[in-house]
Amino acid sequence: MITQGTFAFLPDLSDEEIEAQIRYVIQNEWSVSIERTDDPHPRNTFWELWDLPMFDLNDPAAVLAEVNACREAFPDQYIKVSAFDNRKGRETVALSFIVQTPDEEPGFTLERQSRPGRTLGYTSRPYAADRSHGERYSSR
Amino acid sequence: MSDSTAKSSFGMRRPGTKPGADAAGDQTDQDKDGPENDGQDGPALLDPGASVDLEEIRAELGAGQVLDDLDAELIGLEPVKSRLREIEALLLVDQLRRRFGLDTPRPNLHMSFTGSPGTGKTTVAVKMAEILHSLGYLPSSHLVTVSREDLVGQYVGHSAPKTKEVLKRAMGGVLFIDEAYALHRPDNERDYGQEVIEMLLQAMEEHRERLVVILAGYKDRMEGFFSLNPGLRSRIAHHLDFPEFDLDDLVSIGHRMLAEQGYELAPETESVFRSYLERRQTQPDFANARSVRNAIERARLRHAGRLVSAGGSIDRDALTHIFPDDLLASRVFEDED
Numbered sequence: 001m002i003t004q005g006t007f008a009f010l011p012d013l014s015d016e017e018i019e020a021q022i023r024y025v026i027q028n029e030w031s032v033s034i035e036r037t038d039d040p041h042p043r044n045t046f047w048e049l050w051d052l053p054m055f056d057l058n059d060p061a062a063v064l065a066e067v068n069a070c071r072e073a074f075p076d077q078y079i080k081v082s083a084f085d086n087r088k089g090r091e092t093v094a095l096s097f098i099v100q101t102p103d104e105e106p107g108f109t110l111e112r113q114s115r116p117g118r119t120l121g122y123t124s125r126p127y128a129a130d131r132s133h134g135e136r137y138s139s140r
Numbered sequence: 141m142s143d144s145t146a147k148s149s150f151g152m153r154r155p156g157t158k159p160g161a162d163a164a165g166d167q168t169d170q171d172k173d174g175p176e177n178d179g180q181d182g183p184a185l186l187d188p189g190a191s192v193d194l195e196e197i198r199a200e201l202g203a204g205q206v207l208d209d210l211d212a213e214l215i216g217l218e219p220v221k222s223r224l225r226e227i228e229a230l231l232l233v234d235q236l237r238r239r240f241g242l243d244t245p246r247p248n249l250h251m252s253f254t255g256s257p258g259t260g261k262t263t264v265a266v267k268m269a270e271i272l273h274s275l276g277y278l279p280s281s282h283l284v285t286v287s288r289e290d291l292v293g294q295y296v297g298h299s300a301p302k303t304k305e306v307l308k309r310a311m312g313g314v315l316f317i318d319e320a321y322a323l324h325r326p327d328n329e330r331d332y333g334q335e336v337i338e339m340l341l342q343a344m345e346e347h348r349e350r351l352v353v354i355l356a357g358y359k360d361r362m363e364g365f366f367s368l369n370p371g372l373r374s375r376i377a378h379h380l381d382f383p384e385f386d387l388d389d390l391v392s393i394g395h396r397m398l399a400e401q402g403y404e405l406a407p408e409t410e411s412v413f414r415s416y417l418e419r420r421q422t423q424p425d426f427a428n429a430r431s432v433r434n435a436i437e438r439a440r441l442r443h444a445g446r447l448v449s450a451g452g453s454i455d456r457d458a459l460t461h462i463f464p465d466d467l468l469a470s471r472v473f474e475d476e477d
Contacts, residue, residue, distance in 0.1 A: 051304075055305075058309065
């Protein structure tokens, strides 16, 4: 279970709730993009873009249709919707939330690394990353 | 959380609510997205024995108002207006049936507008979007106008993303495709237009609830286009034909345009204006209301030129009145010996 972006600690959003969020995004005239990944490390900020970012939208159904297309193509990956605010002085992601997580998330392991002087370095590593890219969450 | 939103739009402010006043409840963001959602869970179902006042519902939805505006704003076009009334009546009755809980399939709303240039197709399309929105058939009332260049790509695989982007922008409103027959080039079988037509067909089916497509163009060429694309014809329920304006219509259109721009015809100009339009009408490149607009633009130009070259003192009347000379200088009167 990775918690990244907004609403990550809530139960999964329903399609209606996603639509309501997108409506909010459109009202603010942010552009919307859909991204996916199967590398769940929390510091992985480079998710792959699904299709092209969407500008000048008027109806959330357009985004939801793309989300569903992405879900269909990658049923076992993480998918998130990000909204980019391009106003001067802002120019940043204004809202980002996960809309799909894989059915099974094996979680993370804590790795210890011995360093000179008997110090330890700690890092976390997703179990899923043991498998190669593209097959991490597919059911074998 | 809410008081921090006073200066920035960031934060958990609910759409449609004023910052700081967020205890209003969940109802507020429902109001924003129009009557579309209300159709499903808004007004309670009526008893089978109940009756409703048609006029009341009509006023409540506001579509009648749009139609009345249309009547007042558009001169002529009687067949189009009566078709619009019919469509509005159907949608209104459907809306009522829904209130009684009667099973009402969503009518097919895709349309084709055929007619010569300058007969008001775009204007009516804008109104159509408003009518459909106010009757709750579309979530918003925006109109996206596109033509071949916006849809068809320049190389293999370019059309699909282009078309998709246009469809996404139009979603929730009306997609108006001007000169739609240009999408199909029968003489070039490798043209990328066919791909666009297929995507359009798919979108017209898939997003019927959220997208209304209006195809527009000359009547004969649209006929040819439909006969080559039967799938498209069968998905379009309403074919509206825009008739040519007759001379009287053109004259009153001219008067209206002049009034909008703060001009008027001097009494002696009336007959000249009429005969100008009469001659212009028979010329091959006549584009109805658009030609009238251009004629007025040129008359304004000559009017201004005349005033400046005459010099001296100018009063208000001189600034607002178009005199026969402003029109008689036109090329339209030239070929008369």
